[in-house]
Amino acid sequence: MNNKVLIIEDDENISKALEVRLNARGYQISTAFDAVMGIQKALNTPPDAILLDITMPGGNGLTLAERLKASTKTQDVPIIFLTASKQPELRQKAMALGGTAFFEKPYDFNYLLAALRASIEHPNVCLSL
Amino acid sequence: MQNPGATTPIKVLLVEDDEDDAIITQALLDQSSGQRFELEWARSFDAGLTRIKEHNHDIGLLDFNLGAKTGIDFLREAHLDQQQTPIIMLTGQGNESLVIQALESGAIDYIPKRNISAENLQRAIFQGMDKIRLQAELTAYQRQLENTNKVLKQRTDEIQRFYHLLAHELKTPLTAASEFVNILLEGIPGSLNSEQTDYLHLIQGCCGHLDRNINDLYEITRLETGKLSLTQQPADVGPLVTDVLNYLAPKAQAKNITLDTCLAPNLPYVMMDVQRIRQVLLNLVGNALKFTQKAGTIFVVVGEDPLCPGRVRVAIQDTGIGIPQDQLNGIFERLYQVEQDPSATSPGLGLGLFICRELIKLHEGTISLTSTEGQGSTFSFTLRCAG
Numbered sequence: 001m002n003n004k005v006l007i008i009e010d011d012e013n014i015s016k017a018l019e020v021r022l023n024a025r026g027y028q029i030s031t032a033f034d035a036v037m038g039i040q041k042a043l044n045t046p047p048d049a050i051l052l053d054i055t056m057p058g059g060n061g062l063t064l065a066e067r068l069k070a071s072t073k074t075q076d077v078p079i080i081f082l083t084a085s086k087q088p089e090l091r092q093k094a095m096a097l098g099g100t101a102f103f104e105k106p107y108d109f110n111y112l113l114a115a116l117r118a119s120i121e122h123p124n125v126c127l128s129l
Numbered sequence: 130m131q132n133p134g135a136t137t138p139i140k141v142l143l144v145e146d147d148e149d150d151a152i153i154t155q156a157l158l159d160q161s162s163g164q165r166f167e168l169e170w171a172r173s174f175d176a177g178l179t180r181i182k183e184h185n186h187d188i189g190l191l192d193f194n195l196g197a198k199t200g201i202d203f204l205r206e207a208h209l210d211q212q213q214t215p216i217i218m219l220t221g222q223g224n225e226s227l228v229i230q231a232l233e234s235g236a237i238d239y240i241p242k243r244n245i246s247a248e249n250l251q252r253a254i255f256q257g258m259d260k261i262r263l264q265a266e267l268t269a270y271q272r273q274l275e276n277t278n279k280v281l282k283q284r285t286d287e288i289q290r291f292y293h294l295l296a297h298e299l300k301t302p303l304t305a306a307s308e309f310v311n312i313l314l315e316g317i318p319g320s321l322n323s324e325q326t327d328y329l330h331l332i333q334g335c336c337g338h339l340d341r342n343i344n345d346l347y348e349i350t351r352l353e354t355g356k357l358s359l360t361q362q363p364a365d366v367g368p369l370v371t372d373v374l375n376y377l378a379p380k381a382q383a384k385n386i387t388l389d390t391c392l393a394p395n396l397p398y399v400m401m402d403v404q405r406i407r408q409v410l411l412n413l414v415g416n417a418l419k420f421t422q423k424a425g426t427i428f429v430v431v432g433e434d435p436l437c438p439g440r441v442r443v444a445i446q447d448t449g450i451g452i453p454q455d456q457l458n459g460i461f462e463r464l465y466q467v468e469q470d471p472s473a474t475s476p477g478l479g480l481g482l483f484i485c486r487e488l489i490k491l492h493e494g495t496i497s498l499t500s501t502e503g504q505g506s507t508f509s510f511t512l513r514c515a516g
Contacts, residue, residue, distance in 0.1 A: 011304075013302070013308075013309075017305055017308030018308070020312050021308070021315070084296070084298075084304065085293060085296070086293065086296045086344075087293060104300075105303075106304040106308075106340055109311060
């Protein structure tokens, strides 16, 4: 069965690119372009992993991650953070919220893919990338 | 000091309960040539306190014995209200310990009555007024400096916020562009011919170049606004060098450049922020790759610095184009560009080596360069050993 990945990313181009590349590798993708849509989709159909942008309209990714970790439906879903921001403290905050990996944009897709695979196989392991 | 020839009278408040002493003080001030004094006499502690709080006087002269209370009590009560009039203590006690007590309580000077003369009274008044004026000026300068610092801090924060935003706004479309190039290169929408593939690799290289420039601009802002701090810990620099060379190996292979290392055995740990030293190594070895022709060699030597005990030296030697002697001095300066053939490789922003120098300085290390034009360059930096 194909793993389900929810991409919560406000930049539609990056979201589309991730969708295309992950689809090509057999992942089943759903997308959300803001925090509210993201949490609705995550709660309606909990995915196997979430790729979560940090800076988004309607609440930032860190707050959204807190909400997801507080719900019994999504608390065990691994979250991989993405950000175009270079604020050094973001990585620490994201990982403290239970993120399994953190990538600065532009990310290396092969590393991202490896982190996604590892997160789905071992959802409770923190990846130092 | 107050100009003795000034015509504006100096207003003096005398707090004195002894009539004879008050008359003598008035007489001493009358003897002054060139400077007029207007003396107001407060005959009691309470009368003096009321008048000093009105701030109508240039200076106060204060007797020590004031009925049941003392001049020290007066100073304490007067200064509770933060009055600004300078006060000189006059006393017949002759007790030196009073000097310290009076000065600690806020008097600006002290004259024993037995030594008083027109000359030293006048001098003390002028000096006291000058002291207060200088203190007021100093306070004003301090406030001005505090305000300037506040404005500078606000400006620094604004610049920092702007660069955060700029990095975000540039990196987002850059990521999308780079990702769609990768989608095409992976052949997801269909296969490509070799020319199309070559062009896409060129775009990919440009995206990488843009990303490095954005990072450099961001780093420079953090360095110059003092926001960049290190997380140093004892670590082995050898494996880091190997890791960086492995990372850059595909680029070296593409130019048929030999990458090699010589790591001294039993290298001591150094104090470093691993990510930052990795950044320095990527920059220096990356530059060496950029400026070394095909089939050249880059050799990274790591060992204890024989000239500087307690330090490890990392040297990156290349067989590249080298740098003219007259341009070696400026190479680590901000925005410096080596003059070169305009058709040669893009010179970049001139920030990379400056960032390297600043990062090494933050590590309390040194960075240097030797080069012979046409033969190659050696960039080296030192890090202090841990422990």
